[in-house]
Amino acid sequence: xxxxxxxxxxxxxxxxxxxxxxxxxxxxxxxxxxxxxxxxxxxxxxxxxxxxxxxxxxxxxxxxxxxxxxxxxxxxxxxxxxxxxxxxxxxxxxxxxxxxxxxxxxxxxxxxxxxxxxxxxxxxxxxxxxxxxxxxxxxxxxxxxxxxxxxxxxxxxxxxxxxxxxxxxxxxxxxxxxxxxxxxxxxxxxxxxxxxxxxxxxxxxxxxxxxxxxxxxxxxxxxxxxxxxxxxxxxxxxxxxxxxxxxxxxxxxxxxxxxxxxxxxxxxxxxxxxxxxxxxxxxxxxxxxxxxxxxxxxxxxxxxxxxxxxxxxxxxxxxxxxxx
Amino acid sequence: xxxxxxxxxxxxxxxxxxxxxxxxxxxxxxxxxxxxxxxxxxxxxxxxxxxxxxxxxxxxxxxxxxxxxxxxxxxxxxxxxxxxxxxxxxxxxxxxxxxxxxxxxxxxxxxxxxxxxxxxxxxxxxxxxxxxxxxxxxxxxxxxxxxxxxxxxxxxxxxxxxxxxxxxxxxxxxxxxxxxxxxxxxxxxxxxxxxxxxxxxxxxxxxxxxxxxxxxxxxxxxxxxxxxxxxxxxxxxxxxxxxxxxxxxxxxxxxxxxxxxxxxxxxxxxxxxxxxxxxxxxxxxxxxxxxxxxxxxxxxxxxxxxxxxxxxxxxxxxxxxxxxxxxxxx
Numbered sequence: 001x002x003x004x005x006x007x008x009x010x011x012x013x014x015x016x017x018x019x020x021x022x023x024x025x026x027x028x029x030x031x032x033x034x035x036x037x038x039x040x041x042x043x044x045x046x047x048x049x050x051x052x053x054x055x056x057x058x059x060x061x062x063x064x065x066x067x068x069x070x071x072x073x074x075x076x077x078x079x080x081x082x083x084x085x086x087x088x089x090x091x092x093x094x095x096x097x098x099x100x101x102x103x104x105x106x107x108x109x110x111x112x113x114x115x116x117x118x119x120x121x122x123x124x125x126x127x128x129x130x131x132x133x134x135x136x137x138x139x140x141x142x143x144x145x146x147x148x149x150x151x152x153x154x155x156x157x158x159x160x161x162x163x164x165x166x167x168x169x170x171x172x173x174x175x176x177x178x179x180x181x182x183x184x185x186x187x188x189x190x191x192x193x194x195x196x197x198x199x200x201x202x203x204x205x206x207x208x209x210x211x212x213x214x215x216x217x218x219x220x221x222x223x224x225x226x227x228x229x230x231x232x233x234x235x236x237x238x239x240x241x242x243x244x245x246x247x248x249x250x251x252x253x254x255x256x257x258x259x260x261x262x263x264x265x266x267x268x269x270x271x272x273x274x275x276x277x278x279x280x281x282x283x284x285x286x287x288x289x290x291x292x293x294x295x296x297x298x299x300x301x302x303x304x305x306x307x308x309x310x311x312x313x314x315x316x317x318x319x320x321x322x323x324x
Numbered sequence: 325x326x327x328x329x330x331x332x333x334x335x336x337x338x339x340x341x342x343x344x345x346x347x348x349x350x351x352x353x354x355x356x357x358x359x360x361x362x363x364x365x366x367x368x369x370x371x372x373x374x375x376x377x378x379x380x381x382x383x384x385x386x387x388x389x390x391x392x393x394x395x396x397x398x399x400x401x402x403x404x405x406x407x408x409x410x411x412x413x414x415x416x417x418x419x420x421x422x423x424x425x426x427x428x429x430x431x432x433x434x435x436x437x438x439x440x441x442x443x444x445x446x447x448x449x450x451x452x453x454x455x456x457x458x459x460x461x462x463x464x465x466x467x468x469x470x471x472x473x474x475x476x477x478x479x480x481x482x483x484x485x486x487x488x489x490x491x492x493x494x495x496x497x498x499x500x501x502x503x504x505x506x507x508x509x510x511x512x513x514x515x516x517x518x519x520x521x522x523x524x525x526x527x528x529x530x531x532x533x534x535x536x537x538x539x540x541x542x543x544x545x546x547x548x549x550x551x552x553x554x555x556x557x558x559x560x561x562x563x564x565x566x567x568x569x570x571x572x573x574x575x576x577x578x579x580x581x582x583x584x585x586x587x588x589x590x591x592x593x594x595x596x597x598x599x600x601x602x603x604x605x606x607x608x609x610x611x612x613x614x615x616x617x618x619x620x621x622x623x624x625x626x627x628x629x630x631x632x633x634x635x636x637x638x639x640x641x642x643x644x645x646x647x648x649x650x651x652x653x654x
Contacts, residue, residue, distance in 0.1 A: 052516035053487075159604045160372075189371040189605060190543055194587035194598035201597070216517060219589035223598060246592065260521040262546030264588050266569045269550050274525055275518045278486045 005079070006040035007210050008064070008178055013037050013073035015059055031283050033059040035234035036073070041227075043177070046204060046211040048221040048242070050257070051231035052279055057214045060231075061180045064212070065097060066090065077178070095125050098171035102183035104163035108155040114166055115151040121174050136173065143206075144169045144199060161192035168199065172207075180212045185220065197223050218261060222246065227315070230254045233282055233290040236309075240316035250318040252295050289321070297322060331403070332359035333537050334383065334422075334505055339397035341382055344390055350609045352378050354561045355635075356397070360505065360537050367540045367548040367569075370558035371605050376541045379558075380507045383539075384424055385414050402504070419446040423498040427510035429490035433482040439466075439493055440478030447500045465496040469526060488519035495526065502534060509541045524551055545588060549573060554641075557581050560616040561608055563635060567642040577644040579621045615647070623648055 015034040033056045041047040049057045062068050064075055066082060075082040077093065085093055098121075101107035108117055118137045122128055128136060141150055144165040155163055164184065171179050184200065185193040201224060204211060213224055221228055221242065229239045230251065238251040249255045259273040275294045280286055286293050292302040301321050309319040341353040353375050360366045370376045381387050383399055385406055399406040401422065406414070423446075426432040434442060443462045447453060453461065459478075466474035469492040482490055491511060498506055508527065512520035524547065531538055540552055548555055549569060556566040557578065565578040576582045583601035603620040606612060612619050618628040627647050635645040 052518060159607075161604055190545070191371060191584060191587055191601040192604065194589070194600040197589065197598055198600060217589075219591050222591055223589050223596065256518055258591070260517040261591055262520075262524075262544065262550050263591070264546045264549045264573070264585070266549045266573050272521060274521050278488050278519065279516070 005043075006076075007043040007078060008212070009040040009074075009076040010060075010064070011038050011074045011076075013060070013063060013075065014071045015056075015063055015068065016071045032234050032285065033282060034063065034070075037229075037231070037234075037236045039229050039236065039239060041178070041210055041212060043210055044204075044208050045226040046213055046224050048213045048215060048225035048228045049231060050215060050218060050221060050228060052216055054233075054279055054282060055231045056234040056282070057231050058182055061099065061182050061212065061214055064180060065094075065099060092125075095121070095174040096177045098174060098176040098179050100164075100167050100171050100179060100181045100184050103187050104160055104167050105187070107167055108163060110155055113152060113154055117155070117166065118151070118170055118173050121170065125174060127174070137169075140169045140173050143172070143203065159192075160188050161195060164188060164192075164196055165199070168196075168203070172203065175207075176209070178210045178212065180214070182214045183216070184213070186215070186217065200224060218258060230257065233280065233285050235290065235319065237291065237320070238316075238318045240312075240318075244313070244316045250312055250316070250323060251291075251320050252297050252322075253291050256294075256296075289319075333362050333364075333402060334539075335359040335400045336379075336383065337398045337400070339379075339382065339399060340395035341378065341387075342393050342395055344393050348609065349393075351395075351611075352392075352561055352608055353382065356563055357635075358556055358563065358566070360539055362504075362537060363535045364554065365531065365538045365540060365552045366554045366556065367542060367552035368556050368558060369542060369545065369548055371543055373560075373605060373608060374558045375561045375608070376558050377509055380424065380509050380539065380541055383507065384418060384422060385409075386418075416450070419498075419503075420450040420501045421503055422505045422507065423501070423503040424507040424509065425491070425494050425498050425511045427513050429487050429494055429514065432494060433490055435482055438479050438481060439485075442482075443493065443496050443500060446497060450501050461500070465500055466493075468499070468530070469493070469496045471496075486519075487515050488522060491515060491519075491523055492526065495523075495530070499530060499534065499536070503536055505537050505539065507539045507541070510543070511540070512547065513542070513544070520547075527551075545584065557584075560606055560611060562616060562645060563643075564617065564645045565643065571639075571642055577638060577642070577649055578617075578646050579623050579648070580617050583620075583622075615645075 013034055014036050017031040017033055049060060051057050063070050082093065115137065119133060122133050146162060146165050181200065185196050188196060197220060203209060215221060225242050227241050228245045229236045230253065232253050238254045245254065249258055256273045256275050263269060273296060277294050280293060288304050289302040289307050292298040295302065299321060307319045307321045307324065309317050310323050311317045312323060336356055336358050339353055339356040342349050342351045356379060368376045368379060394407060440462055443465055444458050447461055448458055462478065463474045466477065471477060471489065471492055512523050515523060542548060552569055554568050555572045557564050559580050565581050572581065576585055586599040587601060589598060601620050606616065614630050615628040615633055618624045621628065625647060633645050633647045633650060635643050636650055637643045638649050
């Protein structure tokens, strides 16, 4: 693979929520939603961020979009420090990074016709004349496979899959370079999921888009992603090219995630690793390796120290004492 | 092989149900027939709005009327017709001989009652127990569903538990009276994959220990493949295919089932494109004339646009609702 410079580079990003100030809280409870994660995405690649609910993956998305401000760390987009941008400069950058949301039922304004939903981003950034906008919107509607009369209708007239197409059209209309897809198919019906996966893939190839795909479903990762980061309680525990993670998952958590996926083949059921217990609360993460309470391979050391991230190969890294 | 020689535990015969409002009448279940044997796990699979939850609710007789109207058919449970049973008798059955687990463990527990009280509720309703006996039974149940420190947890509230733990509590409530049939409506859909694996494992173990039958309602074909012995596929208010799990995955007959199986993303597959079923699931109020699936079907024939195919048995234990199959039979 030729070394392409990364479009997005995240370094040691942290977001700690504290509920100081609330009269109900014990003082200085810190929720370390994102606790020092680093990754980079090359232009034209799809990076999958995988993890269970509460691991902090959506917080990462909101940090990159600068909907919330990180506690520390850096986010570089196209070699520019996103965190130093302010006011108009920051606004201008927003159009390069767009988002597709999980729930197509709550992410479209029910009182707006689809035309207005799609025009709003153009309006906000002052792009194009009336005629140019119309041409642009008509083109996008076709690209995402919606019928021509879509623009005059309201969101409630569409099914979940069609609404998700509208959400995708809204993200595309500004011609962004990076699209953050937050669980784009998990709210859809099985027969519709495949359609949306294919659509995301086609659009990516056509426009040379870069995706940050946030998902809990490794099967989706298999179809879309070039590289993967696995998150657990605010940290990335394993990171590699898709091929390496799928053929040779290193971290015990990644292995358990793979093994937990129900396999749609009754002839071929493999024994599975069942993890004990629940994901611990991020308010009170376990000492040492965060995963040691559920890890089938936990050692004494895991309970005391935090494992460093080590490189297994050039592109494969893992934070686990088994490999140090 | 699960062939029923004796009478099935539950048998639903030609059940039709519609939702009636002043303006319209929508057929939600159209000629549903299914049977569940003793000690059997049957899965009811379909997409949202296909009527699978309504089927479960109508077996439990939990639908309000109006709007729900039973249009015909029978539901036999251990020989009794549930559609003809009195409310009082139904209350004896619910939670006692048939019980149910719901999809959302977050919303189906009462937030202002303690865990102990909620688990005890159906126990005390259906059995005459002293306080000590109830307490002991509740602790046993919580231990059975592997809740650590059960005795200390009796006085805690649902908000103090995670999703997986709440679903365990729901399961403890459902099995408290040793039901003959457990209806599990999307029991793991709201849970994370690693927790889903735990809950399915728990259900399997409980089933082995108590020999209850399970009707599992889900949209996840992966869960079904590992968990159930027989599968019933629903589409737009009708059963379109049913067969044993192995048979259905090996030789699916209905184009919808074939499409569903093909469109599943596989974990280890080098193909980069998924096969899809074109179009969208129709809403039950606006069903197409003829076969409900014909606008999305890749094998559509003229007859499919005119009349709805009957469901027929193609092979022993394998039924299918498609003209392609009935023509092959003729």
